[in-house]
Amino acid sequence: MMKDRVVSVLSNTKVADGIFEMVVHSEDFPELIVGGQFIHIALPSLAHPLRRPFCIANFDMSAKTITVEYAVVGEGTEILSRVENGTELKALFPLGNGFSLDADYKTIALVGGGMGVAVLPAIPTTWQDKDYHSFLGFATASKAVLVDELSKSGKVYIATDDGSLGEKGFVTSLLASKLAMIKPDAILCCGPEIMYKSLARELEGMDIPVFISLERRMGCGVGACLVCNCKVKTPKGDKYLRACVDGPVFPMKEVIL
């Protein structure tokens, strides 16, 4: 059975310009969480009834905590940013398929763009025996998050649009420039769709499996309401699948970007 849980907020702090990190705890904790899954949080506001889906940035099975990183982009996240420690929130987790790593994938390139980097730390937490290389892209240095966290799991390469941190330019170009050296068995990626298009161009002609996590406005989060549709190639032709239960992770070659 699936269940709706109540989590209590342990911390909710600003970690970069307009970006917050929230850690929540629940004694009633699931037995399994994998990187790439998400948590669907109800806001403490009757006027804002839709839950907000956030990727599980990290988790701790023994402490029974989930970490979420979010940018304040609208009314909902603004309300969330003012939630105080100890507040109890309804939350559905873990939802979605998450990433799936074959045993023979040894070297993994993690690629994040903007808030998409928030998906990445839970991956080394889930699969600890891999060799990770993280490629993080931000608009500017003041928007950079999770750099230290990802440094614990391997080398981190950074690109910013304005060159204020790391290299100036696109993170996808930075990744492309290091591919021959790193030779990743798989690339796991989360960011805006324009980044996936750029990644697809950079990797053209190469045979590296790429898995991407899609972001959608979401309703129920459990597969019933069909609002989080993503167009995906299937044996029956191009179909709208649900980001919440069929995804949010898909092989990039199957997604119609």
Added chain:
Amino acid sequence: MSNLKVNIAGVDFKNPIIPASGTFGFGREYNEFYDISELGGFSTKGLTLLERDGNANPRIAESPMGMLNSVGLQNPGVEYFIENYLPWLKTIDTRIIANVAGSTVDDYISICDKVSIDGVDMVELNISCPNVKAGGAALGIDPKNVEMITRAVRDTCRKPLMIKLTPNVANIADNARAAEAGGADAISLINTVGGMAVNYKTRRPVLANVMGGMSGSAIKPVALKMVWQCYNAVNIPIVGLGGITSYTDVLEFMICGASAVQVGAANIYDPMASYNIVKDLQRYVDENNIDINELVGTLKVD
């Protein structure tokens, strides 16, 4: 003695709580959270003769105490439903209402025939989907068309027939009378209220389809008013919906004339919503020792 059982057009429901079409899929997702046989019944995702992809993304936006959607009747088609979902639904002890839609009168006639089979307890005719040209909205607005489409499907629909009415009309009581005149066994109302969400920064609509249908608590006053108007206009039973999120909402709708209710947006906010409403309503009738049917249409306006 306390009682939650209701009867709509000859169909017995163990309680008056029915998740609304489009908010409950085909029941499987919510059965992962609780035994859906606890519900009076549920109305399936809108079915069409052929599979439909639905509208582009985004399909959902929030509004104060509500939401807008423009899914556009994405569904696997009626044959797929019959082959893949209905066999499992037959094993569930709850009433199954097949919600059906079409583009033409012939579509409606044909799909009503297809779903009039074992396992389906009732047919809900969606002539009010605001999100697709093919959703029958044109058939649901003019009372003359409401009567015409109801009469047209009456022969092939061999199950109790419920017509789902849109609030986006001049006078919903006229549409209710038209459904009754055409031979409907019941009416359900209201479908979503037409609406929009706009991003002032980008000057773009939030929904890819520009316009959508509004639901949730924000529309409850509109729905209550229309249920009351229709209750005073027709003799067939009314299934009320529009912004129900609690058992007290259910009581209000029944007092205004609904014989049962549907719960829509609340399922999207909270997977346990319909189940919790059943439990709360049971507690209420037990504590007050009432038969829920006694409430129907008891609004005091003198």
